[in-house]
Amino acid sequence: MMNDFISKDECLSAGFDDVVPRPINESILATVIDSHVSLIDFDQVLQVAGGDIEFAKELFILWAEDQRSFISELRDYLKKRDRRSAISLAHMIQGGSNLFLGASVLTRNAANLEFVLKEKRDWSMAIQLFKSLENHMVRTLSYLPNYFAEISLEDEYK
Numbered sequence: 001m002m003n004d005f006i007s008k009d010e011c012l013s014a015g016f017d018d019v020v021p022r023p024i025n026e027s028i029l030a031t032v033i034d035s036h037v038s039l040i041d042f043d044q045v046l047q048v049a050g051g052d053i054e055f056a057k058e059l060f061i062l063w064a065e066d067q068r069s070f071i072s073e074l075r076d077y078l079k080k081r082d083r084r085s086a087i088s089l090a091h092m093i094q095g096g097s098n099l100f101l102g103a104s105v106l107t108r109n110a111a112n113l114e115f116v117l118k119e120k121r122d123w124s125m126a127i128q129l130f131k132s133l134e135n136h137m138v139r140t141l142s143y144l145p146n147y148f149a150e151i152s153l154e155d156e157y158k
Contacts, residue, residue: 008021018032019032020032027112027125027128027129030108031109031132041101041103041104044100044101045059045060045100045101048099048100059100060100063096063100063101064141066096067093067096067097067137067141068141070089070092070093071093071133071134071137073085073089074086074089074090074093074130074133075130075134077089078123078126078127078130081123083117083121086113086117086126087114087117087118090110090111090113090114090117090133091110091114093106093110093133093137094106094107094110094111094114097110101140103140105136105140106133106136106137106140109129109132109133109136110133112129113126113129113130113133116129
């Protein structure tokens with residue numbers, strides 16, 4: 001947490017992992033906390049793939065292609081203020097992230113975006129939540145190939 005006299009840049013350069021500005025916004029606080037916890041439940045990924053690492057990789061490739069497309073489409077729908085289509089895509093991201101990855105951060109971000117669009121109809125908050133969702137999606141998409149590479153290497157040395 002920072003006060004009004006210290007900038008975010010000063011905090012980060014001093015070694016802070018992240019910054020939560022005051023007054024505390026629950027959504028921002030949850031997003032900051034989520035950004036520092038595990039992105040994926042790897043046991044769930046392998047369970048969905050029946051324990052088959054190669055099949056898990058194939059599923060990930062298909063999931064990743066869909067997610068890249070969904071994020072791009074969602075960005076366009078939000079720009080056009082197409083609430084119904086944005087809600088639908090947020091729901092699809094939520095379901096896929098939870099079912100395949102057990103990705104609580106992505107699932108929660110997509111669920112929050114869906115809720116804000118459905119119930120609050122707050123476009124500025126929706127854009128903020130989308131940016132958080134997009135950031136976590138990029139992190140997840142960039143992290144998973146490394147994870148699969150590490151598993152493959154471990155298998156080679158068993």
